[in-house]
Amino acid sequence: MIYKGIAASEGIVMGKVFLYTKEKVQIERDTIHKGTTTVEMEKFNDALILTKEQLSNIRKKASNELDEDQAEVFDAHMMILTDPVFLEDIKKLIEEERINAAYAAEKTVNKFIDIFQNIEDDYLKDRRIDIKDVGERLIRNILGISVDSLQSLNEKVVIVAHDLTPSDTSLLDKSCVLGIATSIGGKTSHTAIMARSLEIPAVLGLGNILEKVKNDDFVILDGIEGELIIDPDENQMRVYSSKLKGYTEKRNRLQRFIDLPAVTLDGKKVGLNANIGTPEELTAVISNGGEGIGLYRTEFLYMDRTDFPDEENQFLSYKEVAEGLKGKPAIIRTLDIGGDKNIPYLNLPDEMNPFLGWRAIRICLDRPDIFRTQLRAILRASAFGKVRIMYPMISAVDEVRSANLILSEVKQELADEGINFDKDIEVGIMVETPGAAITADIIIPEVDFFSIGTNDLCQYTLAVDRINEKVSHLYQPFHPGILRLIKNVIDVSHRYGKTTGICGEIAGDPLASMILIGLGIDELSMSPSAMPTIKRIIRNVSYEQSKKVAQHALMLSETEEIINYAKESARDFLSKED
């Protein structure tokens, strides 16, 4: 049977299933004899010590391998385990009501979950997840059921789970994981990011997959199409074996391009950069031949946590990226929250049109405290590598001026404190509103570079919500209006001796490459796995020929015509074997 999910991390694998379920443990209530309460108390105390040990081990492991913010989840768990009221309640049930330790713990955990369930505040209400998570660990330890089965995989398997939490993935023995399939999650979920950074193929959002699959079932996982095939028949085996072979060959062929420069046949250099969300993804950037980071999305630092990350916390992540690139540049985008990305502790109001609402630079200019902390952290990291700053969601020049003013104040502050930073740090904006694209000539004197965010630019220019199925077909990055805006932005930047990059999805689309090169784009930034394909194209086309393609594309009136023309122009190199 074939099950369709979300392709979250590229690759095809075949292997045996390892079912990772956190089945609910059935706990019976036993009344214990007066004399044996001490036995139950001992069981509880031993389990408590063991649980604390496990947590501090995971905490250590997590802070080495994951983000510090993800590691902080375990601090919250630890606080619950030292909560005097929580512990007293369990002990009272054991000693006074003579209830067995496991049941006493479960009853107390549930009592607190109920209390938090009734809290109105969403953030606090969600803390019941922490209580549940740590409570389950404690109860399993009382019952002597192993908690950390992911730690002790001894053969290569495809993990199938409902979801993998940070505490699960921090324990994974990565060398034994062929692939990951989960019931929930999407392209930007924790599991997806982790899988991509480790280059483990993953299909997420498979729904009730746990009911369909058993331990040791043979499966094919296709992280390109987003499919999981359970118990494939002969025909499917044949199809996928050849697909896997083709994929491996293509990867190997593309491998040859990794160390070659991204220049056209006639010698024009096109910067080939990667988009990342966490420092862990650097490995994939370097192994795929990235020349730098064109977009470091800092939002993930702010997510899955209970409060704003402090300056030190942010600094460590930015520094890791700056140092890891060994002199190659990294564009760090300041906080782009709002729209479809929320952080609970910011208490964003419900809005009629969140994409047109309080988001990104608008929040940062209204809440300079948040903005300053981030700018300080970025500036401090600039002493450790080549860092550039980028403001998102700019719609007019005054926003750039306001942001730059704050930046110059923060620089002065750091200078006064004697802290090192790159005094000539370059600043740019993400061009993603029509307002910014059309007034590029007004904005350019204030910045060092432009980077076009084609996803949002397309959404705002064409007035299309691409998540809305009824209108998503209108979302067309090849729309003549989008091409004209891109051309305007590039031309303006070049007139001022500055550069323009693209960090939207179109940068990694092989069909768009010739047009973008022909329009004179300086840098393309995409997911690390797309880089070898695009580099191959860059090396197989000439700038002169691309210019003609771009000029012709700009004269066409319909999106469909432009796409067909792009396909036609790309046919030669798309079909060409190297």
Added chain:
Amino acid sequence: MYSQKIIVENEEGLHARPAAKFVQTGSKFQSGITILKGQKKANAKSILQVMSLSITKGTEIIVCAEGPDEEQAVLTLIDLIKGNFN
């Protein structure tokens, strides 16, 4: 017994990190410490009880302590709230 009234002024109230800091600070004292919010009360050394009071910006609370270091305990916690948990 020693007690003092205060209005919580920081943006996030006694959420997350402020709550954790409050509880950690309170736990350093020998005295029993209680927070009162209207009719509800919480043991100030219990993160679960403190969070379950759901203290938001602008909430008036009373911090009281009883024990050998009661006065110092209350004053320290009040200072922490006044200083926005920094």
